[in-house]
Amino acid sequence: MKTFIKLTIAAGFLLGFHAGSIASSFKSLEGSNDSIQKTDEISRIVVNRETPDTTKIRIGDNSYEVIQTNGKTYKHWKNEKSSKSFNSKLEAFYIGFNSFGKSDYSMYSQDKGFMDVKVSKSLEVGFYLFHGGLRLIGDHFGLVSGVGFSFNDYRFRNDYTIYKDQATGNIMPKFLDPVAYPNLDKTKLSVSYLNVPLLLQLEFPSGKKNFYLLGGVEGGVNLGSHTKVKYGDVKDKDHGDLDINPFKAAAIVRAGTSDLQFYAKYNMTRLFENGKGPELTPFSFGVCFVFD
Numbered sequence: 188m189k190t191f192i193k194l195t196i197a198a199g200f201l202l203g204f205h206a207g208s209i210a211s212s213f214k215s216l217e218g219s220n221d222s223i224q225k226t227d228e229i230s231r232i233v234v235n236r237e238t239p240d241t242t243k244i245r246i247g248d249n250s251y252e253v254i255q256t257n258g259k260t261y262k263h264w265k266n267e268k269s270s271k272s273f274n275s276k277l278e279a280f281y282i283g284f285n286s287f288g289k290s291d292y293s294m295y296s297q298d299k300g301f302m303d304v305k306v307s308k309s310l311e312v313g314f315y316l317f318h319g320g321l322r323l324i325g326d327h328f329g330l331v332s333g334v335g336f337s338f339n340d341y342r343f344r345n346d347y348t349i350y351k352d353q354a355t356g357n358i359m360p361k362f363l364d365p366v367a368y369p370n371l372d373k374t375k376l377s378v379s380y381l382n383v384p385l386l387l388q389l390e391f392p393s394g395k396k397n398f399y400l401l402g403g404v405e406g407g408v409n410l411g412s413h414t415k416v417k418y419g420d421v422k423d424k425d426h427g428d429l430d431i432n433p434f435k436a437a438a439i440v441r442a443g444t445s446d447l448q449f450y451a452k453y454n455m456t457r458l459f460e461n462g463k464g465p466e467l468t469p470f471s472f473g474v475c476f477v478f479d
Contacts, residue, residue, distance in 0.1 A: 273320030273329035276388060276399050276445060276477055283473015285309040285339050288453060291466035294357070301347040301360035302376070302465060309375075311471045313337030313382070320388065327390040331401070334383055336410075339471070341376045348374050348414050349464075351428055358430055358464030363416065372417040378431055378458075380407035384439060396444040405452070407435040430463035432456055441475060448475040 242253045253260065286306045292299040318333030346363040363371055386403035413426040434456065441450040451472040458467040 273322040273331065273388070274326075274390075275318045275320035275329075275331040275333070276401065276448075276479070277315050277318040277320075277331045277333050277384065277386065278478040279448070279475040280314045280478070281312070281450060281473055281475040283311045283450065283471045285311050285341055285469060285471045287458075287467045288470045289466070289468040293466075294462075295360070295465070298347070298360040298362070301343070301345060302341065302349065302467060303344045305342045305344050308342040308373075309340055311337060311339045311473060315382075315384070323387075327392070329388055330385070331388045332383065332385050334381070337380050337382055337407070339378045339380070339469070341378075343374045343376070346371060346374065348416050348425075349376065349429065350414075350425065351430060356430075356463065358459060363418075368416065368418040370419045372419075374414070374416045376412065376414050376429070378412045379410045380435065381410055382407045386439060386441075396446070399441070399443060399445065399448065401439070401441040401448075403439060404455075405437045405439050407437070409433050409435070430460045432458060432460050443475070443477075445479045446477055448477060449473070450475050 240255045244252075284306050286304055286309065287302075290300075290302075292301075295301075313336055315333045315335035318331060320329050320331040322329045346365075346368075347360045348363060349358050350361055351357070352359045363374060365371065382405050384403060384405040386401045389400045391398040391400070409431050411426070412429050412431045413424050414429070415425075416423045436455045437452045438455060439450065439452050441448045443449055449472075451470070453470040454468050456468075458469055459465065
């Protein structure tokens with residue numbers, strides 16, 4: 188309670204000090220149409236008579252502007268720091284499809300292509316939050332970044348799943364025999380990531396709905412992975428070590444309006460750790476629903 192009272196008294200003192208500074212600054216403006224500036228170095232208060240009809244008071248990073256025109260008075264606050272920020276269009280929920288742009292099964296003598304996917308059922312779902320932007324040129328070109336998560340399913344086309352061979356430490360295919368796995372419904376690999384993108388954003392003004400183009404790179408950290416086999420009423424999940432690459436890097440491009448955008452990602456890193464599994468380079472594409 189004592190601490191609260193002390194803080195209240197201190198806040199009142201500062202407000203009174205600022206009010207006195209502002210009042211004294213206004214007095215210096217009375218009866219003058221010239222450009223006048225008064226600065227209080229301690230409280231960082233600056234008062235400007237910018238035009239005969241406009242007075243601007245800056246307190247720290249905020250400004251209070253009073254405009255008198257046609258017998259009316261208009262007042263508004265403005266954060267001066269906000270002029271340095273940039274209107275990022277990164278924050279979004281997105282959904283798309285996964286596939287592999289490059290595949291190499293040369294380390295396997297048979298069962299090649301055991302991780303070929305059904306693209307239409309291999310979904311990527313994700314979102315970006317905590318975004319921010321930095322203005323580079325004018326109001327329409329800047330740098331944006333944030334934090335996001337993605338969840339990637341790779342639905343296998345053939346009747347295989349994968350596992351880690353404890354003797355060799357390599358990822359191996361396992362054929363799902365119809366006798367042991369009757370009424371096989373699906374078999375897939377799921378991988379999730381924490382992502383941090385760094386993109387350039389370019390805005391093209393075009394009436395009500397401006398057009399945006401974003402492009403750059405994204406780094407990701409693997410959060411987990413598992414396989415799933417569903418047959419009949421049985422669901423088998425394996426959360427064992429699958430030698431997924433712990434880090435990923437991808438090139439990204441997005442294009443669209445402030446509400447709806449299309450995206451494409453192409454990984455610059457392989458899905459598995461080097462030499463531990465087939466050499467597969469993931470890519471994805473889909474649609475973003477932007478949080479404007």
